[in-house]
Amino acid sequence: MAEHTRPAGVQSVGRALDIIELIDQAGGEMALVEISAASGLPMPTIHRLVRTLVDRNYLRQLPDRRYALGARLIPLGNAALDAFGSRSSSLLAEVVRRIGESANLAALDGDMLVYVGQAPAPRAMRMFTQLGQHVHPHCRAAGKALLAQLDDEQVRGILTRGGMPALTPATITDPDTFVDQLASVRAEGVAHEVGEMEEGVTCLALPVLGATSNLAVSISGPASRMTETLQQHAIPVLREAAEEIAVQLAG
The missing domain is CATH 3.30.450.40 (GAF domain)
Known part of the structure; x- marks a missing residue:
């Protein structure tokens, strides 16, 4: 997701929100590699952001290791x-x-x-x-x-x-x-x-x-x-x- 299309702000917050929006647009669940491809961000960055979102219950990890929207969003x-x-x-x-x-x-x-x-x-x-x-x-x-x-x-x-x-x-x-x-x-x-x-x-x-x-x-x-x-x-x-x-x- 191109950074220049976003207004100025805290980069990590923007990226975390981008991930939530991408998963929502994909039907509610995605794999890490799919998130990386769709966002244009490297895997280490994706992994760090996703881990934080999981810890806060904004995302949850499924048994097949894909990630879905979490209960905190409800x-x-x-x-x-x-x-x-x-x-x-x-x-x-x-x-x-x-x-x-x-x-x-x-x-x-x-x-x-x-x-x-x-x-x-x-x-x-x-x-x-x-x-x-x-x-x-x-x-x-x-x-x-x-x-x-x-x-x-x-x-x-x-x-x-x-x-x-x-x-x-x-x-x-x-x-x-x-x-x-x-x-x-x-x-x-x-x-x-x-x-x-x-x-x-x-x-x-x-x-x-x-x-x-x-x-x-x-x-x-x-x-x-x-x-x-x-x-x-x-x-x-x-x-x-x-x-x-x-x-x-x-x-």
Whole structure:
């Protein structure tokens, strides 16, 4: 990783963070030689930095001597997502004002989807999402929007590890069918869910592109109100919100 592309700072800290980011981008685990090749750093330097990160539980060594992201990152990531969810509440509230249905902000946490922000619709019949709840991503629009940002091999790994339980008769439970649907999500830039998580509920989601936290913004409501006309109106509103969230993250 070229040093001149980074702003001035403490070199060893920057290199340690580079290693964590490289392992994350590689799917969560790498061998020392792979880290060295990807970073451009010599093996002795890599070994010293990795040893420090393992000692602090930011990385862990696997039985096959590869290195994976460590447990210390989980509470830090959750705290960061909680804080950002609070900061994004005004953006989600604006989505609700313009569309009239509940808005959510979600992220991938390992193989599961977690909701980190929500603004409920001002209606008697509305969708509620429990913040911090970890759910399967395959039957939710936000999960599809996020999984579509990964390659098919990574998606199949998540589906294999987490499973694809059927929550309704409409839930997709076949990995091949799901991967095929993600191709459409990538082409359209929008993910749909029609009665797959709960019968009679329709959801729409867009990814927060360019964000390092892998977020998606979504709306959900009763199918009777989530008409095609409303969804077409909602897409540019969600896209605008996603762009503003990405700007917040970059700042």
